[in-house]
Amino acid sequence: MKDSNHIATNLIHGGDKVGGDASKALNPPIYMTSTFTFDSIEHADEVMSFGSDDYVYTRGNNPTLRLFEQRMSVLEKGSASIAFASGMAAISSTLLALASPGDTILIHKTLYGSSFTLATQLLPKWGIGSETVDLREIESVKKILAEKQVTAIYFETPVNPDLAIIDIALISRLAHEHGAKVVVDNTFASPYLQNPLTLGADVVLHSTTKYICGHGDALGGVVTTKDEELATTIKFGYMCELGGVMSPFNAWLMIRGLKTLHLRMQQHCSNAMKAALFLENHPKVSKVHYPGLPNHLGHELCSRQTRGYGGIISFEVAGDKTAAIRCIDNFSMAKIAVSLGDCETLVQMPAAMTHRGYDAEHLKEFGLTESMIRLSIGIEDIEDILADIERALEVV
Ligand SMILES: Cc1ncc(COP(=O)(O)O)c(C=O)c1O
Known part of the structure; x- marks a missing residue:
C-alpha cells in the first residue's frame, strides 16, 4: 500500500513493503530467528555483498526489524532507519560513527544523564572531545563552531529534564555552515509531535x-x-560490530505501540497541559517547566516547531530537598520510577535519579535543582492525576 499523507494511517500501515505473510495474518509475524538460510554459496555471496535484500543474520537485519525501520522512516520523513537494543545503543553508535579522534561533539548543557556521561566521559577516552554549551545562546555556539573542529551537534528538544526548547532549524543552519551534522534526540516529542529532519x-x-x-x-x-550512506555506516560499520541490535520481539512490540501513538500523545498532551496549569497556580510550587505555558521561555519556539507540548512536566516545590522528597514519597497513583512515556503517570527526581551522573557543580550550574521533580504524565483520567498531585503536595 502507498504511504498516506496522514500520520494516523502511517502509524498503522506506513512503510509496509516487507511483503505480506502467506497466512494472511492481520498482524506481522515475529521472526524469532538468529540466522537465515541460503540456497547455495552463490546465493550467500550475492546477499552478503548487498546484491539482494534477502537476510543473513538478525544482527544485520530481520523482516520484523525491517518493517519497524521502514515505518519509522515514513514517520520521521527520512529514507533509512536502524533499530537498536536501546536508546543508548542508538546514541553511542551514531556519535561514534560521526566522530573520529581529534573531532569535537558539541552538546547542549543538559541531556539525559547517560548521554551526558557518554559525551563527556566515554568518548574522550577515544580522543573524541566534547564541548558543553547552552544551545539557546547563539553567540556562544557560533564561537565554538569557529574555534573547534565540531563534527556533530547533539541535543534533545524538549530537553530532559528541564523542558528547554532548542531551535532545530537555526542550529542546523549554523552547523551546516561549518560542515557539522546535527543529531536530535526526539524521544520527548515522538514523531507525532515533531519531525527534526524536516x-x-x-x-x-x-x-x-x-x-x-x-x-x-x-x-x-x-x-x-x-x-x-550515513545510515549504512551506522548500521554496518557500528551497530553490527558493537552488537546493540533490537530483538525481533521488541520490534514487534514497537510496531504494536506505534498503532496508538497518536491517541496516546493527544491524551498525554491534554493531561499534561491541565496538570501544568494546576501546578502553576499551586501555592506550594515555586516553578513549573512546561513548554505549553505561555510564560515558558521556549513557548513561542515550541509552538512553531512542534505540534504539541508533550507529556513531561518538571516542577520545583517551594522548599528544600527534604520537602521535595516528602512530596514524591506521598504520591499514591503515580509510581516513583525512571523512564517516561508510559500509560501510567511516573514521578522521579532528576538530581537523585536520571541525572545523578552529573556532579554537584554541574547540577547547580545547569539549574537541575535538588527540589526539581519530573512528572511523566500518563493517560489516566485527569481528575485522578490532579488529586494525586494535590495529595503529594499537601505534605510540603
Ligand atoms: C531523552 C532520552 N534519550 C535517551 C534515553 C536512553 O534510552 P534507553 O533507556 O532506551 O537506552 C533516555 C532514557 O531515559 C531519554 O530520556
Missing part, C-alpha cells in the same frame, strides 16, 4: 523505550536519516 537536522533518534513502545514493557532505540 527542520534541517541530519539524524533523528529515539529511545523507543518511551512513547513509541508506550507501555513500559520493552527497551529499544531507533535512528532515522535521509543520508543513506
Whole structure:
C-alpha cells in the first residue's frame, strides 16, 4: 500500500513493503530467528555483498526489524532507519560513527544523564572531545563552531529534564555552515509531535523505550536519516560490530505501540497541559517547566516547531530537598520510577535519579535543582492525576 499523507494511517500501515505473510495474518509475524538460510554459496555471496535484500543474520537485519525501520522512516520523513537494543545503543553508535579522534561533539548543557556521561566521559577516552554549551545562546555556539573542529551537534528538544526548547532549524543552519551534522534526540516529542529532519537536522533518534513502545514493557532505540550512506555506516560499520541490535520481539512490540501513538500523545498532551496549569497556580510550587505555558521561555519556539507540548512536566516545590522528597514519597497513583512515556503517570527526581551522573557543580550550574521533580504524565483520567498531585503536595 502507498504511504498516506496522514500520520494516523502511517502509524498503522506506513512503510509496509516487507511483503505480506502467506497466512494472511492481520498482524506481522515475529521472526524469532538468529540466522537465515541460503540456497547455495552463490546465493550467500550475492546477499552478503548487498546484491539482494534477502537476510543473513538478525544482527544485520530481520523482516520484523525491517518493517519497524521502514515505518519509522515514513514517520520521521527520512529514507533509512536502524533499530537498536536501546536508546543508548542508538546514541553511542551514531556519535561514534560521526566522530573520529581529534573531532569535537558539541552538546547542549543538559541531556539525559547517560548521554551526558557518554559525551563527556566515554568518548574522550577515544580522543573524541566534547564541548558543553547552552544551545539557546547563539553567540556562544557560533564561537565554538569557529574555534573547534565540531563534527556533530547533539541535543534533545524538549530537553530532559528541564523542558528547554532548542531551535532545530537555526542550529542546523549554523552547523551546516561549518560542515557539522546535527543529531536530535526526539524521544520527548515522538514523531507525532515533531519531525527534526524536516527542520534541517541530519539524524533523528529515539529511545523507543518511551512513547513509541508506550507501555513500559520493552527497551529499544531507533535512528532515522535521509543520508543513506550515513545510515549504512551506522548500521554496518557500528551497530553490527558493537552488537546493540533490537530483538525481533521488541520490534514487534514497537510496531504494536506505534498503532496508538497518536491517541496516546493527544491524551498525554491534554493531561499534561491541565496538570501544568494546576501546578502553576499551586501555592506550594515555586516553578513549573512546561513548554505549553505561555510564560515558558521556549513557548513561542515550541509552538512553531512542534505540534504539541508533550507529556513531561518538571516542577520545583517551594522548599528544600527534604520537602521535595516528602512530596514524591506521598504520591499514591503515580509510581516513583525512571523512564517516561508510559500509560501510567511516573514521578522521579532528576538530581537523585536520571541525572545523578552529573556532579554537584554541574547540577547547580545547569539549574537541575535538588527540589526539581519530573512528572511523566500518563493517560489516566485527569481528575485522578490532579488529586494525586494535590495529595503529594499537601505534605510540603
Ligand atoms: C531523552 C532520552 N534519550 C535517551 C534515553 C536512553 O534510552 P534507553 O533507556 O532506551 O537506552 C533516555 C532514557 O531515559 C531519554 O530520556
